[in-house]
Amino acid sequence: MKNADTVSSVIKIATGIPGFDFIADGGLPKGRTTLVAGTAGSGKTIFAAQFLAEGIRQHNEPGVFITFEEQPQDIRRNVANFGWDVGKWEGEGVWIFVDASPEPSHELNIVGDFDFGALLARVEHAVRNARAQRVVLDSIGSVFSQFVSHSRVRHELFRIASALREMGVTTVMTAERREEYGPVAANGIEEFVADNVIILRNSLEDEKRRRTIEILKFRGTTHHKGEYPFTVIASDGIVVIPLSAIELKQHSADIRVTSGNGDLDRMCGGGLFRDSIILVSGATGTGKTLLSTHFVDGGAAMGERCLMFAYEESREQLGRNAIGWGTDFDVLEQGNKLRVICEYPESAALEDHLVRIKDAIEDFKPNRIAVDSLSALERVSTPRGFREFVLALTSFIKHKEITGLFTSTTPTLTGGASVTEAHISSITDTILLLRYVELYGEMRRGVAVLKMRGSAHEKEFRELVIDSSGMHIGAAFRNVSGILAGNPIQIEASEIDRLDKLFPSDHL
Amino acid sequence: MKQFVLKLYIAGRTQRTEQAISSLQEICENDLASAYELSVIDVLERPQLAENEKILATPTLVRELPPPLRRVVGDLSNRERVLVGLDLAIRDTLDQGKN
Numbered sequence: 001m002k003n004a005d006t007v008s009s010v011i012k013i014a015t016g017i018p019g020f021d022f023i024a025d026g027g028l029p030k031g032r033t034t035l036v037a038g039t040a041g042s043g044k045t046i047f048a049a050q051f052l053a054e055g056i057r058q059h060n061e062p063g064v065f066i067t068f069e070e071q072p073q074d075i076r077r078n079v080a081n082f083g084w085d086v087g088k089w090e091g092e093g094v095w096i097f098v099d100a101s102p103e104p105s106h107e108l109n110i111v112g113d114f115d116f117g118a119l120l121a122r123v124e125h126a127v128r129n130a131r132a133q134r135v136v137l138d139s140i141g142s143v144f145s146q147f148v149s150h151s152r153v154r155h156e157l158f159r160i161a162s163a164l165r166e167m168g169v170t171t172v173m174t175a176e177r178r179e180e181y182g183p184v185a186a187n188g189i190e191e192f193v194a195d196n197v198i199i200l201r202n203s204l205e206d207e208k209r210r211r212t213i214e215i216l217k218f219r220g221t222t223h224h225k226g227e228y229p230f231t232v233i234a235s236d237g238i239v240v241i242p243l244s245a246i247e248l249k250q251h252s253a254d255i256r257v258t259s260g261n262g263d264l265d266r267m268c269g270g271g272l273f274r275d276s277i278i279l280v281s282g283a284t285g286t287g288k289t290l291l292s293t294h295f296v297d298g299g300a301a302m303g304e305r306c307l308m309f310a311y312e313e314s315r316e317q318l319g320r321n322a323i324g325w326g327t328d329f330d331v332l333e334q335g336n337k338l339r340v341i342c343e344y345p346e347s348a349a350l351e352d353h354l355v356r357i358k359d360a361i362e363d364f365k366p367n368r369i370a371v372d373s374l375s376a377l378e379r380v381s382t383p384r385g386f387r388e389f390v391l392a393l394t395s396f397i398k399h400k401e402i403t404g405l406f407t408s409t410t411p412t413l414t415g416g417a418s419v420t421e422a423h424i425s426s427i428t429d430t431i432l433l434l435r436y437v438e439l440y441g442e443m444r445r446g447v448a449v450l451k452m453r454g455s456a457h458e459k460e461f462r463e464l465v466i467d468s469s470g471m472h473i474g475a476a477f478r479n480v481s482g483i484l485a486g487n488p489i490q491i492e493a494s495e496i497d498r499l500d501k502l503f504p505s506d507h508l
Numbered sequence: 509m510k511q512f513v514l515k516l517y518i519a520g521r522t523q524r525t526e527q528a529i530s531s532l533q534e535i536c537e538n539d540l541a542s543a544y545e546l547s548v549i550d551v552l553e554r555p556q557l558a559e560n561e562k563i564l565a566t567p568t569l570v571r572e573l574p575p576p577l578r579r580v581v582g583d584l585s586n587r588e589r590v591l592v593g594l595d596l597a598i599r600d601t602l603d604q605g606k607n
Binding site for chain 1: 517518519520524527528551552555556558559562563564565566567568578579580581582583584585586589590592593
């Protein structure tokens with residue numbers, strides 16, 4: 001995809017919009033106009049304003065905001081929520097509004113031919129005064145509703161875009177779309193600014209809103225293709241989540257760390273790998289939260305810091321359970337070995353959860369994180385959104401060389417796999433199964449290592465006993481089969497001996 | 509006493525500009541008698557004035573007085589429609605009726 005010879009002519013400028021510059025292979029084409037098209041409420045104005053705000057904040061590049069729709073005071077107020085003090089920047093002369101919003105009191109009669117000479121003069125004036133390097137036109141659909149002659153408006157906007165190009169400024173022009181999947185923009189706008197096109201979407205999938213950004217084209221230069229989710233958060237504005245664009249370049253260390261349970265470490269061939277993702281699958285009550293607690297405790301005992309995200313239980317409940325198993329979360333938290341973040345999955349969209357998790361990781365800098373449970377988060381998302389979330393989360397924590405333990409609740413008590421697992425099992429390095437095993441009318445618990453990438457591991461289902469000191473792993477269920485299928489069957493001892501002779505056990 | 513205060517915003521001296529100015533002068537002479545004050549503002553020289561008045565298109569004719577404010581955009585080549593735009597149509601028909 002990348003070719004140094006052909007891309008050298010187009011220079012990019014970093015927008016500073018988190019995640020966007022990554023999918024844009026560096027940013028927007030410098031000195032060009034980029035069309036940002038989207039339906040109502042898709043975030044066009046935020047994108048445009050953020051382009052200017054980050055230009056001022058991060059790159060010391062002044063900007064001009066030409067507004068065709070909202071009044072400047074509305075824009076000032078709306079973006080103040082993101083912490084952008086436009087009024088202050090205007091005072092410093094680094095942000096200038098050109099107000100081309102329709103004035104209700106101005107009754108407009110059109111008699112004969114006209115051009116946008118006045119607007120162009122105002123834009124040039126503002127760009128000169130601010131020494132602007134970034135210009136925004138938001139949103140041009142509104143001009144079309146003011147003037148009857150659309151071909152004249154198109155022509156005049158094209159003239160303004162050409163003039164901006166001559167001035168060497170990088171321009172973002174926003175435009176309305178009527179459908180999420182349809183023509184690029186209304187009014188035939190894409191025909192004259194066809195070089196660089198970005199589409200913002202806000203589509204409804206399974207009653208859930210999903211915001212995505214897609215770079216449709218950048219003429220003469222590269223970008224990542226396809227739709228990437230983004231979220232709009234109070235402190236930062238737009239945050240693009242460059243999921244599948246994340247390269248699988250994590251180096252996997254063969255350093256082993258403890259799971260917090262010596263027996264389990266032995267089953268895993270000597271412990272978990274440091275940069276690995278462990279999925280713990282089990283029905284309710286099989287010991288997933290207990291395993292997470294041991295995972296925290298084991299890390300702390302080795303001097304590691306652990307971040308725990310709990311989506312099913314409150315901090316008090318978790319603490320009480322942990323005390324019951326001999327781990328004191330309060331002490332660990334006071335010793336700065338642990339931070340527990342409890343949230344309702346429904347409190348935010350999945351993209352927002354991802355941003356919160358990332359922020360917490362950046363802030364606490366843990367060695368290991370536990371998510372209990374990942375399947376609870378699935379409730380607030382679509383299957384595709386969830387898969388992307390898990391991909392983004394796993395690649396992020398692998399990048400940080402963090403051990404990640406995710407739990408997943410299976411829908412049935414015995415056997416079965418949850419949808420969560422179907423989506424993410426290939427992403428995880430290690431899968432631990434916690435299962436109920438019914439023997440002689442008694443419910444017992446079993447544990448097995450289903451897979452462990454890059455390591456030998458035990459293949460048996462072992463009995464798992466939970467008591468006041470936590471989890472203990474006992475002998476293998478040698479005379480039971482069908483646990484995975486959720487239908488354990490007793491096998492005669494003589495049959496086991498016969499099989500043993502047929503297949504001599506090769507202990508790894 | 510000058511009854512009409514008109515401002516014509518233009519962007520440089522183009523053919524369209526000249527057309528608008530000559531159309532307007534004709535209307536002023538014929539329809540407003542001498543009860544008008546007309547100023548021509550070139551936005552290329554005074555962009556801030558265009559900014560203050562939120563002028564988008566050129567040529568734009570603004571009737572500042574008498575109120576309400578009225579705007580006519582274009583080269584003003586159609587006299588009838590300019591008069592409608594300036595809210596002078598009724599007076600115009602009345603005048604014609606007298607003649």
